[in-house]
Each structure stands twice: as structure tokens, then as C-alpha cells.
Amino acid sequence: MNSRPPLDAFFPLRYDRRAWVSGALLTGGFIALEVLLHAQHSPMPGEESVWEAVYALGYAVYLAPLALSATRAEPGAIRRMFMGFAALLTAGAFLALPPWERFGLEAAPCLQIAGMSMVFLFCLRRRLYAAAAASLALTVSTFTAMMMTGLHAMTDSLVGVGLGWAAAQFSDWRDLAFLQRDDPWAAMRHEFGELRNLFTGNRRRAWDDSYAGGHWDFLDSTDQRPRHYAIAGLLSDRLPSMGGRVLDAGCGLATLYPLLRGRASAYVGLDLSDEALKKARAAYGAEPGTSFVHAPFESFNEDGFDAVVLNEVLYYYPLAAIERVFTHAMSRLRPGGILIISMNRNLKAKLIWRGLESVAAPEQGIRVHNLRTGSYWTVKVYHRAEKQEIKS
Numbered sequence: 001m002n003s004r005p006p007l008d009a010f011f012p013l014r015y016d017r018r019a020w021v022s023g024a025l026l027t028g029g030f031i032a033l034e035v036l037l038h039a040q041h042s043p044m045p046g047e048e049s050v051w052e053a054v055y056a057l058g059y060a061v062y063l064a065p066l067a068l069s070a071t072r073a074e075p076g077a078i079r080r081m082f083m084g085f086a087a088l089l090t091a092g093a094f095l096a097l098p099p100w101e102r103f104g105l106e107a108a109p110c111l112q113i114a115g116m117s118m119v120f121l122f123c124l125r126r127r128l129y130a131a132a133a134a135s136l137a138l139t140v141s142t143f144t145a146m147m148m149t150g151l152h153a154m155t156d157s158l159v160g161v162g163l164g165w166a167a168a169q170f171s172d173w174r175d176l177a178f179l180q181r182d183d184p185w186a187a188m189r190h191e192f193g194e195l196r197n198l199f200t201g202n203r204r205r206a207w208d209d210s211y212a213g214g215h216w217d218f219l220d221s222t223d224q225r226p227r228h229y230a231i232a233g234l235l236s237d238r239l240p241s242m243g244g245r246v247l248d249a250g251c252g253l254a255t256l257y258p259l260l261r262g263r264a265s266a267y268v269g270l271d272l273s274d275e276a277l278k279k280a281r282a283a284y285g286a287e288p289g290t291s292f293v294h295a296p297f298e299s300f301n302e303d304g305f306d307a308v309v310l311n312e313v314l315y316y317y318p319l320a321a322i323e324r325v326f327t328h329a330m331s332r333l334r335p336g337g338i339l340i341i342s343m344n345r346n347l348k349a350k351l352i353w354r355g356l357e358s359v360a361a362p363e364q365g366i367r368v369h370n371l372r373t374g375s376y377w378t379v380k381v382y383h384r385a386e387k388q389e390i391k392s
Helices: 017-038 047-071 077-095 098-103 111-125 129-149 154-171 174-180 184-200 204-212 225-238 274-284 319-331 347-356
Strands: 244-249 264-271 290-294 305-311 333-344 364-369 376-383
Touching: 047 129, 077 111, 077 154, 111 129, 111 154, 129 154, 204 274, 225 305, 225 333, 225 364, 225 376, 264 274, 274 290, 305 319, 319 333, 319 347, 333 347, 347 376
Parallel strands: 244 264, 244 305, 264 290, 305 333
Antiparallel strands: 333 376, 364 376
8 A cells, every 4th residue: 555645736745756857957957057148168167167166056946845845844835935936037037128227227136046045034934944054055155156256246146135035925925825725726727817807807707617617616615614604693693583684795606605594584695607506506595595696796686685795796896886886785785784795805905995984884894814824804894774875
């Protein structure tokens, strides 16, 4: 029986011959590139050529992720470092473009120093002191070689250190938590699709494709449940004792519904995606008091609900439409009803919350923080007064 752990889909999480060979080839390719870019064209090897070799060997820093993989520092650590290297090389290439010279920025960043700085900080934060010490030793020897050969100016090194620090910050960015998923490639495609939706708005086909592909199945995971618990708790506190009618706008897979059993007398799940509703109906459609409607929220005109939930919905609308959507949601409520809005942290969510401050004041607000992933959600409750008239 094979007791060895399985290979990670994105990068091995143990020593693996293929990983070491690919890493060695990558390092060798960088060394060859360095020789081509910085060759002094000296026919006989001398002291300067020795220092050039020392400088070129600094590219062994790209083997550090392989060493880190064997430590199993944490889930997704190798993927994070990979993303850091990718961001670093992209930024370095961008800063090396000729147009920057017009602005007086003539320094070509030393990506070698940048990579070492990133690995050093990345490993130091995880208390991988051996890997951090190796990165520091490489940095010192490479910097000395740079000074001896004149391959880079001091400014280039300083820019490189700055880039390395920025890459280390990026690689530890909490919003890269999707890298810990079992299928990171699918997760990355999903995140890019999410980014597109944030800027271009809702596209029915995109939502159908993502639900059909299973990209939203993770919503039922333990990492996502904290906000559902918070929303269900707020609803339970506010719904009438005999139950109430709840509109879950943008319900998706109706993940919220099981937490409302026995509390909501009627549950209406509304969504733009037919694929999502197929799965929701298959799971909960036969239960009494539940119904599902396939329609955009802004064209849904049924009213008289005790509660309307916009759970991770608002930032899929253009900023200019947020006030209109908010007003439409309030108009679906009976007098005395509540609107609950939940959003994860991102720049667009911050802009939406700021814009809503000029529209209405929340009656209650809480923050739900997942300590394992670093994600948090802001959940706010808005109340429709008994005599409040709302024109949708």
C-alpha cells in the first residue's frame, strides 16, 4: 500500500523528483539568461568572471519554493509564493520598459534581489528560519557580486528590495485564500470571472456556466457558513413568532434556507441563474412553504415580505444602480419589515457602503470574521418604518 501523500494539483507538497528537475531547469534557464544579458565578452576568465558566476548563481532562489514545499508550512503556501514570483516578474518587466526613462526613472530593478527579498520575508513570517537564512546568504553574495562587477547600480538594488517587499505583501494577501482550494486552477478561473462581473455587471450566461461547472459549490463549506449563521440569527430575532415571509434575492443554491427551517413560514428564492435554481429546487423544492423564481431582482415586483436578504448581491450591480436596487428592495417589504445586506470586503463593497450612508442608516451592523482564511463579511440590517412610504 502506498502511504505517500498525493501530489498537489498546482504544485507538489512534498519532495518530488519531477518538481526538483523542473525547478533546476528553471534556475538553469535564468542563469543562462543572466550570462547572455551581462556577459563582459572577456576571452579569458578572470576575477570579474568569477563574480559574474556568483551573481548568476543567485538565481538558485527560484529553488526555494521546492525546499519550502517539503516543509508543508501551510496549505497553499507554494501557490502563494508562485503568485508572488509572477507578480514580481510582471512588475519588474513593467518598470524596465523604456517609457519610464522619460520620467527620469532610469533604474532597471534587480529582480534577483527582489526575488530573494520576497523569499526571505515569506519564509521569515512562517518561521522557516533555515530557508530565510539561505535567502539572506544568497542576497549578500549577490549584492557583493553586483558591486564587484557593476552589473547593477545601488539604486537598482533598492528598487529590487522594494519590489520584493511588495511581492511578499501580495503573496500573503488574504484575498488569495482561494489558492487553498483543492482545484486551484478552477478557483483562479472563477476569481477572474468574479472580477469581470464586478466591473461589467451581471451576465446570465456567465452565472449559468459557473453554477453548472460547480464553481459555487464551496458556498456550502464551513468557511462560508459564518455569514449564513449571522444572517439566519438576525432573521430569527426579527421574524414574527408565527413565522414570516422571506425573499432571498440572489439565493444561488439556497444555502441560507436550511438555517431558516421552522422559522420562515414562506421562503422565496430568487436568482438570475437557471442552473442555480435547478440545484436549489432539487434540494429544497419539495419542502412546504418554499418556492423559487427565475428572474432578475430588479424586475421582481411581488411585495409584502417580512424580510428581504441581499446576500453577496449588491456588488454585482453598477455603482450607479445601487441606490435604485436598494430602494427596490425596501419596497418589497411590508411596513415594519427588514432588509439584510451582506458583503465581503473589497474595494467596490466599501464604495457601496459609503454610498448607502447617504440613503439610509442601518439599524444594526455586525462583522463576521473567519479567523482561518482571514475573510470577513459586513452584515447590516435596515428597517422599514410602519408609516414609511417607498416609491420603487
